[in-house]
Amino acid sequence: MNDFSELEADLRKLRPTPISSDLVRRIERALVHAEEFPTAGVLPRPVNRLNGWWSFGLGLTAVAALLVIGLTFFDHPPQPQTTASVKESPAATDHALITAAPGFRPAGLTQVVYSGRDEGLVFSPNESQAPRRRLRYETRETVRWLNAQTGASVRVSYPAEQVVLTPVSFQ
Amino acid sequence: MESIISHEDWKTCFAQLGPALVLFARRWTNSRADAEDVVQEAFVRFWRRQHSIENRALLYATVRSTALDRLRSDQRRARREAVAVLDGADHFEPEFAPEDEGQQLLAAAVERLPNEQREVVVMKIWNELTFAEIAGVLEISQNTAASRYRYALSALKKILQPHE
Numbered sequence: 001m002n003d004f005s006e007l008e009a010d011l012r013k014l015r016p017t018p019i020s021s022d023l024v025r026r027i028e029r030a031l032v033h034a035e036e037f038p039t040a041g042v043l044p045r046p047v048n049r050l051n052g053w054w055s056f057g058l059g060l061t062a063v064a065a066l067l068v069i070g071l072t073f074f075d076h077p078p079q080p081q082t083t084a085s086v087k088e089s090p091a092a093t094d095h096a097l098i099t100a101a102p103g104f105r106p107a108g109l110t111q112v113v114y115s116g117r118d119e120g121l122v123f124s125p126n127e128s129q130a131p132r133r134r135l136r137y138e139t140r141e142t143v144r145w146l147n148a149q150t151g152a153s154v155r156v157s158y159p160a161e162q163v164v165l166t167p168v169s170f171q
Numbered sequence: 172m173e174s175i176i177s178h179e180d181w182k183t184c185f186a187q188l189g190p191a192l193v194l195f196a197r198r199w200t201n202s203r204a205d206a207e208d209v210v211q212e213a214f215v216r217f218w219r220r221q222h223s224i225e226n227r228a229l230l231y232a233t234v235r236s237t238a239l240d241r242l243r244s245d246q247r248r249a250r251r252e253a254v255a256v257l258d259g260a261d262h263f264e265p266e267f268a269p270e271d272e273g274q275q276l277l278a279a280a281v282e283r284l285p286n287e288q289r290e291v292v293v294m295k296i297w298n299e300l301t302f303a304e305i306a307g308v309l310e311i312s313q314n315t316a317a318s319r320y321r322y323a324l325s326a327l328k329k330i331l332q333p334h335e
Contacts (some may be wrong), residue, residue, distance in 0.1 A: 004324040011281070011296045011327075014267050014274050016190035023189070023207045024182065030215040031181065 058115070065116035065137050068166065104154065107146035111160075113139045121168060132165040184224050185214060191297035192234055194266050198290050199238035203266075213237040228304035231294060235308060280330040288323035295320055 115138040121131045142157040189210065196206035196213075213234040222229055267278035281289065294300040294308065305316040 004321075004328075007324055007327060007331075008296065010273070010277055011292070014269065014277055014281075016194045016297060017203075017266055017268050019185070019189040019193060020207065023193075023211060024185065026211050027181075027185065027214055030211065031218060 061116045062113055065113045065135070068116075068135060068164070069113070069137070103147040103149050104145040104152075105148065106143065107153065108142075108144040110142040111139050112141075113137050122165060131168050133168050135164045135166065137162045137164070181218060188227070188230065188298070189214075191293060192230070194297065195231060195290060195293050196234050196238055197266060198286050199235075199242055209238045209241060210234060212241075227298055228300060228307050231298070231300070231304075231308040276331060277327075280327050283330060284323050284326055288319045288326065291316055291319040292323045 117136055119134040119136055122134045123131050139160045139162060140157060141160050142155060144156075145154045147153070192210045192214070193203065193206045196209040197203070200206045200209060213230070213236075216237065217230050217233045224230070266282060267274070269275040269278045281292065284292065290309070291305055294305045295302075300308070302313050302316045302320070305320075306313040309316065
């Protein structure tokens with residue numbers, strides 16, 4: 001590397017073009033919106049760590065919710081008295097209106113579970129039935145209709161909430 | 172430089188690091204204005220995440236990933252720029268502030284280097300990153316980083332020889 005020492009010294013003397021004052025102003029403006037992060041040091045960052053756990057928890061909840069729904073519907077055929085579904089949405093009205101339109105047929109339904117929580121055990125008043133666990137899922141459903149003749153499609157997305165009661169066995 | 176930098180000190184840090192960061196960002200952009208945009212976004216992102224300013228390798232990696240994100244954000248633009256920029260097209264605006272004719276020749280020679288060699292030289296010379304740090308930023312091996320640096324210096328010598 002000694003062959004290059006002179007060249008390296010010359011390169012170090014060469015200075016890159018200075019940054020524009022406009023760039024400094026723009027960064028200053030952008031940082032003003034980051035007042036909650038006053039330093040660039042190496043202190044521990046509990047906020048970010050919490051965010052990480054929050055994301056992890058959300059992901060875990062979604063996976064667990066899907067698993068529970070899968071188990072509920074495939075291992076034990078759904079019983080009308082164990083599952084209650086509450087959907088406060090315009091879906092039913094929209095569905096009726098769009099289906100009534102000539103040529104439109106349902107083409108797909110997507111349900112994304114983005115939140116789920118365990119609301120604990122539910123006991124029947126006279127304890128005649130085994131206790132059940134109440135799980136509440138918040139979902140976003142997207143229904144798509146397609147008109148095969150014109151190629152037109154209609155997509156309706158709405159939030160929905162589902163409450164599932166699953167039997168609990170104690171061993 | 173202290174480990175904990177107050178909010179008011181970012182200007183000092185940026186005055187030291189900014190010119191070389193813009194020089195580095197030019198690898199993925201066609202104009203100095205685009206490079207400044209990349210550096211702005213990367214620096215703000217880096218600062219907000221409260222990384223140590225001493226971790227210059229991470230700062231460079233942030234500039235690199237920001238630049239690549241911008242390229243990917245528009246595929247057509249990415250293809251156009253990838254062809255134009257990564258081929259080492261000779262239409263760069265002047266990136267240095269030469270003080271004499273010798274430096275002018277040297278600056279022109281640096282701008283003629285292939286991009287992959289030029290970026291290693293930029294990090295090594297103007298930011299004094301180690302080969303290990305450069306390798307980390309570019310996701311290449313340390314030997315590759317060192318080789319590119321040596322090739323770059325050899326190429327610069329060759330380019331400058333007729334003028335010496």
